[in-house]
Each structure stands twice: as C-alpha cells, then as structure tokens.
Amino acid sequence: MGHPPAPLTRLPPSVARLRRFEGGRRLGPAEPDPRCLWLRLFHSVRIALLLMMAGTASAADLEAGKARAATACAVCHGPVGLSMQPNVPHLAGQPLFYLTEQLRNYRSGKRANEVMSVIAKPLTDAEIDNLALWYSSLQVRVEAP
Numbered sequence: 001m002g003h004p005p006a007p008l009t010r011l012p013p014s015v016a017r018l019r020r021f022e023g024g025r026r027l028g029p030a031e032p033d034p035r036c037l038w039l040r041l042f043h044s045v046r047i048a049l050l051l052m053m054a055g056t057a058s059a060a061d062l063e064a065g066k067a068r069a070a071t072a073c074a075v076c077h078g079p080v081g082l083s084m085q086p087n088v089p090h091l092a093g094q095p096l097f098y099l100t101e102q103l104r105n106y107r108s109g110k111r112a113n114e115v116m117s118v119i120a121k122p123l124t125d126a127e128i129d130n131l132a133l134w135y136s137s138l139q140v141r142v143e144a145p
C-alpha cells in the first residue's frame with residue numbers, strides 16, 4: 001500500500017519520548033516536554049494575575065453600576081432591570097455592547113428620546129460602562145409560551 005514512509009534522520013523529541021515507553025524504560029503517563037512545562041507555568045501565573053486584576057476591577061465596577069442604577073434608573077427600568085411600565089424597555093440581560101452603545105448614542109444625540117437624552121447627558125464613560133455592566137450581568141430566564 002503506497003510507499004514506505006521516508007526514514008527519519010533525527011527523531012523529533014515527542015517520538016523519542018514514546019520510544020522510551022516502548023522499551024519499557026518509562027511507565028506511567030507521557031512525560032511533558034520540560035521546555036513546555038516552564039512556559040506553561042509562566043503562562044498560568046500570568047493568567048491568574050490577570051484574572052485577579054480583572055476580577056477586582058469588575059466587581060467594584062459592578063457595585064458602582066448597581067448603586068447608580070438603584071438611584072437613577074430603577075424608578076423606570078425596575079429594580080432588576082425589568083420594567084413595569086409599558087413604554088419603558090427591559091434592560092436586564094441585554095448585551096453589554098448594546099447597552100453601552102445606546103447610552104452613548106443618547107448622550108451624543110445620535111439616538112434621541114425626550115427622557116433618555118436628558119438622563120444620559122451627564123453620564124461619564126465610566127458611569128455608562130458600569131451601568132451597562134450591571135444590567136448586562138443580570139440573568140434573565142426565557143420561557144416559550
């Protein structure tokens with residue numbers, strides 16, 4: 001069936017490790033490539049640090065968004081982003097990007113609404129981000145009729 005595989009002049013390290021298995025010189029799971037081990041260790045430490053930083057930052061942002069929403073938005077959009085008024089949309093569970101965009105658009109005048117344009121006008125970028133983070137992180141369950 002076809003040509004025999006071309007002989008390898010030098011075995012790649014993975015094959016060399018398998019060969020040691022074959023000869024019974026090694027038992028147990030395949031040993032990881034030591035070069036990869038250091039890289040992987042470095043990588044996981046870096047990821048852990050990044051996660052820790054991101055985690056603390058967004059927890060504070062989330063709290064700030066929650067507090068702001070309770071005083072500035074809940075009266076119309078409801079305490080957990082589910083509106084009780086027929087002319088007010090739900091905000092809970094909307095995509096972060098969508099909420100951020102809409103608030104920026106109200107603020108800039110790209111989207112106009114007599115209520116929301118006034119409310120969004122004084123919001124800073126950080127306040128918009130925090131509010132959007134809060135509403136987007138609320139979990140919504142949907143049931144089909």
Ligand code: HEC
Nearest residue numbers: 072073075076087088089099102103112113115116119131
């Ligand atoms: C006085 C009532 C009222 C308050 C207070 C209020 N909103 Fe609204 N909001 C509305 C209404 C009404 C709309 C629908 C406007 C439209 O048709 O564009 C709306 C729309 C929005 C939208 C767009 C939703 C969509 O589906 O496109 C966002 C985002 C939003 N509000 C965020 C907020 C945030 C954040 C706050 C607090 C800082 C807030 N709103 C405070 C009444 C309110």
